Amino acid sequence: ADIERFEARMAELSPPEQVQERFKDEVQKLQVLEQGSPEYGVTRNYLDWLTQVPWGIHSEDHFDLAEARRILDRDHDGLDDVKSRIIEFLAEGTFKGEVSGSILLLVGPPGVGKTSIGRSVADALGRDFYRFSVGGMRDEAEIKGHRRTYIGAMPGKFVQALKDTGVSNPVIMLDEIDKIGASYQGDPASALLETLDPEQNREFLDHYLDVRMDLSKVLFVCTANQLDTIPRPLLDRMDVIRLSGYIAEEKVAIAKHHLLPRLLKRAGLKKKQLNITDAALKQVIDGYAREAGVRNLEKHLHKIIRKGIVKLLEGPDTPIKVGVADLATYLGQPIFRKEKSLKGTGVVTGLAWTAMGGATLSIEASRIHSSQRGFKLTGQLGDVMRESAEIAYSYVSSNLKRFKGDQTFFDKSFVHLHVPEGATPKDGPSAGVTMATALLSIARKEAPQHNIAMTGELTLTGQVLPVGGIREKVIAARRQRISNLILPEANRGDYEELPDYLKEGLSVNFAKHYNDVFQVCF
């Protein structure tokens, strides 16, 4: 009975010759084996897998750019540049007649829509979608399968993907490619490289199936939070598309058009039964969900809806309206306070860029005592950041005359420099100018201009060098309603390239040398 089932399946497929031969061999083997023996089970399992790979079955791609644009717009607000990149990518595919051979990498902080964009790409092409996470994968066998001699051997994820989707050309999304482990069981990263590489994956060999399989028609879409930890050879083969996070206005639109309707529908509520005012929505974003993505926002909206349902059930049957004043009862006290614009001597706002997106970071300097000279640093700083603190200290203490500070200040001061949110490790050189400004502020005993945020690497001679993540940093500043920025002169191009809605209302000073920063701050 087993054999008939396998043969029936095989008849529906058009497997390559090698597979047909292997199939015959294994069927013969099964015929002579005693039913119920362990070997019988192993062989039957093998045949079961072999006949479930969709050999020769492909779905046909839709190449309709207008339709693709419609799908992308239907599922996502904002993200104009990302959508254009996707359309360009599909246009190229239309021209060639196929999209395979490229690997897309969507990179950005959590909850900004990477998975969702990937799904839309599959939708637009009319392809099946399969997703799995490679984050923390430590065993090459998860990618390439176990050899059949293993007890409980299984094929790898790619064979499973084809089996589940039933086509040889699905869109396969590999999540968290930046977190792939270097391991003790082979090297998953190099196995992955081999699998994704269009030159090699035509002949992909899963250890379990042990026959060549063509993965070259699969469209691979990877996602990551950052690029730094992705193995270089892998990164070189990918088309990188950045998603950098949302400003408050975009989040309002996303909440109204996507998150709320979906949550209400899931809860079985009608739109008119529960209404959140625009002002309340803004306050949820400002007070409770300030991160780059929208996942936290979604959670808070969910919470409001849950509590709203209780009210609907307990109270009179009147529609619920949630206004700003009601938020505390639904969500508790806001996590983020209203514009407490940081001011004071020794306090300066810097702009940072991490895997979580852009963030503002207030750096504090304080004189602890005057009996000896010295300097200490806290806040989970990486080596590069410690070095830039030392550079800032040296630069400021040797240039006090020029900046009209008390010239003997550092000779009789023990100074403490702190970068708050001590629980998050941080690194990178881009806080150089911020730390220098904090130190200068205490030496001058004068608070710097407040409502300014800055970023830039500082050298020992006071040059200001370019830094990464300008877009993310600008978005972070906007989220905190900071409208004055100091950026390195060498990043002027990066800033100017930004879309107008991000630049609107900002006043930016570009600094070549620390002198320029000084002019703005004091």
Ligand code: ATP
């Ligand atoms: P992670 O890195 O954590 O996997 P992600 O970038 O893959 O995050 P998604 O899961 O795609 O994030 O998005 C989180 C939620 O926010 C989803 O419900 C998604 O539909 C929604 N979302 C994100 N961006 C947008 C957008 N621009 N328009 C509409 N909905 C969005």
Ligand code: MG
């Ligand atoms: Mg995701």
